[in-house]
Amino acid sequence: MKTKAIFYHAGCPVCVDAEQGLAHSLDSNQFDLEVVHLGDNSSRLSEAKDNGIKSVPALLIDKQAFHINFGASLSDLS
Amino acid sequence: MKTKAIFYHAGCPVCVDAEQGLAHSLDSNQFDLEVVHLGDNSSRLSEAKDNGIKSVPALLIDKQAFHINFGASLSDLS
Numbered sequence: 001m002k003t004k005a006i007f008y009h010a011g012c013p014v015c016v017d018a019e020q021g022l023a024h025s026l027d028s029n030q031f032d033l034e035v036v037h038l039g040d041n042s043s044r045l046s047e048a049k050d051n052g053i054k055s056v057p058a059l060l061i062d063k064q065a066f067h068i069n070f071g072a073s074l075s076d077l078s
Numbered sequence: 079m080k081t082k083a084i085f086y087h088a089g090c091p092v093c094v095d096a097e098q099g100l101a102h103s104l105d106s107n108q109f110d111l112e113v114v115h116l117g118d119n120s121s122r123l124s125e126a127k128d129n130g131i132k133s134v135p136a137l138l139i140d141k142q143a144f145h146i147n148f149g150a151s152l153s154d155l156s
Contacts, residue, residue: 017142021139025104026103026105027104065147066100067146
């Protein structure tokens with residue numbers, strides 16, 4: 001069974017680089033990648049926060065939050 | 079031909095999490111991953127700096143530096 005990976009972003013340039021350069025570099029045989037735009041899907045903000053996401057872009061893999069560089073703070077999106 | 083990916087770290091707990099959870103999750107058919115411990119290999123520090131690495135853990139993929147969470151500043155390792 002594949003592990004779920006969620007890439008949270010907000011459409012910022014730093015986010016786009018991280019999505020293209022890192023999120024889509026994950027082993028697709030191992031991971032099911034979901035890409036969530038927190039600007040467009042503000043209903044997912046509390047889920048992201050509960051998962052330990054503090055800024056975007058970030059990858060959630062196996063319940064671990066990996067913040068990648070810095071695009072925007074989650075508090076600036078809510 | 080595979081793309082070179084370099085994971086720079088310093089053996090810190092945040093580094094270990096990022097190595098196991100993220101660096102080794104890259105598609106190994108697509109990437110050749112090199113893991114560099116900058117504490118043990120201080121000769122690689124200037125290379126890391128030239129590649130835009132400012133802190134560890136970080137992944138360098140296709141000349142793009144992705145800083146993952148925060149373990150230690152590069153200046154603290156030199």
